[in-house]
Amino acid sequence: MTRPLRILGIETSCDETAASIVVRHEDGRGEIISDVVLSQLEEHSAFGGVVPEIAARAHVEALDGLIEEALSRAGIKLSDVDAVAATAGPGLIGGLLVGLMTGKAIAMSANKPLYAVNHLEGHALTARLTDGLGFPYLMLLVSGGHTQLVLVKGVGDYERWGTTIDDALGEAFDKTAKLLGLPYPGGPAVEKAARTGDATRFDFPRPLVGEARLDFSFSGLKTAVRQAATAIQPLTEQDIADICASFQRAISRTLKDRIGRGLARFRERSPALSEPSLVVAGGVAANQVIRSTLQDLCNEHRFAFIAPPLNLCTDNAAMIAWAGLERMAAGLPADPISVAPRSRWPLDNEAAALIGSGKRGAKA
Missing domain, CATH: 3.30.420.40 (ATPase, nucleotide binding domain)
Structure with a gap:
């Protein structure tokens, strides 16, 4: 050039x-x-x-x-x-x-x-625009339509390591919000309600946790939320807050397992990189609980955590x-x-x- x-x-x-x-x-x-x-x-x-x-x-x-x-x-x-x-x-x-x-x-x-x-x-x-990041790196894409873990090897050179087998994570947030009568878009509404909730009240499932493959599944979690909400109707504001907090906790624990395994695989495949990077992208990346979970994971596995500006x-x-x-x-x-x-x-x-x-x- x-x-x-x-x-x-x-x-x-x-x-x-x-x-x-x-x-x-x-x-x-x-x-x-x-x-x-x-x-x-x-x-x-x-x-x-x-x-x-x-x-x-x-x-x-x-x-x-x-x-x-x-x-x-x-x-x-x-x-x-x-x-x-x-x-x-x-x-x-x-x-x-x-x-x-x-x-x-x-x-x-x-x-x-x-x-x-x-x-x-x-x-x-x-992340290459905002941080000048070099190849290769791992990317978690979490949005309303996509949930994928992708190895970014170069421009036009991508290897998908994991994807959702049903609902995308953003879709799960939106459907949970709609079920609970929260406004659209669901992600920010669920996060806001969860701030005053008890995250340990409901023990929601964590699909695929423990499996070697790196795929995701959120439809079972969404079903568990519906069953819990139906069982305690009519819902109070505190019930909704507790469900949202427990829902986010299940998401956090699921990502900790799925992404943790991905970081370990990246280490095995690229041992020469002294400080590899995990990039998070997509609208759900704005969720502070998810960001905190990913940051802690990266600290544990000695990865740089890169989250571009929310816009x-x-x-x-x-x-x-x-x-x-x-x-x-x-x-x-x-x-x-x-x-x-x-x-x-x-x-x-x-x-x-x-x-x-x-x-x-x-x-x-």
Whole structure:
């Protein structure tokens, strides 16, 4: 690289509409010049979850204006960017269509290369943008749609070590909140209620704990919460707080076992690394109990614990832009204008599907 590279990033995979301008300097350092995110929380809160059709229409209404604002905040024109990066999957197909088609139109009209980015790769590479982290490292992705433990070996080179066999962790939080009558989004609501609860009142199960494989399961825990809540109805505020605290305790103990085994495996495979790193990404990474558990695990196993700023853990366009820049710097080719969005798109294409697949690809 003989000069800084600037790229426009677009993210529309779920219920955040986002645009960003990111620069990669000659020394490999990344810099976020502008990052604009519009949340659709109010549009979906009445339904207790994301409604795909509403999300897609909201993206259509907002995206052009957000891109203009991102360029304005960066103080540049569209002709000044070197490429366009847009999320092409996985996610809600309507939202993906809006973002990718917008990216295609901009790339064609401005004669810029297009990078169709895997949303999960954006999360996987964020720590290199924020902390300049070198390869390899271990990443725990915990969000509403994904729970995965991934070995990040290089740009475009990922090895999935574990994934959920049913519900994602964020989904378990949202469904637990809905069951208890707490507002959407469920993660922050459960965490807030748990602060005044007794975490030892309910002994909820910890699925797969003790097994050698590194997969996750949360549907049984969700069922146990429903059974406990049904047994003591009508629920008081203290009952809800105790259930939430006990739920979080079960999650913490589950992650301690699952991730602890992953850290030990990483040590065995990369003994030459004096201080390996665990990166956490995804919206659930904002939960302070989970962060504390992971920090304690890393201290125990002598790992560096890296948690990007909260605004870069949730869905954002800066991570999509950075993933595009990483692919440019690695000499990977741009994508053809015919590239299609993918509602299912595993980060590790070699990993076998755990719960089947269909026309859209592997379910998990």
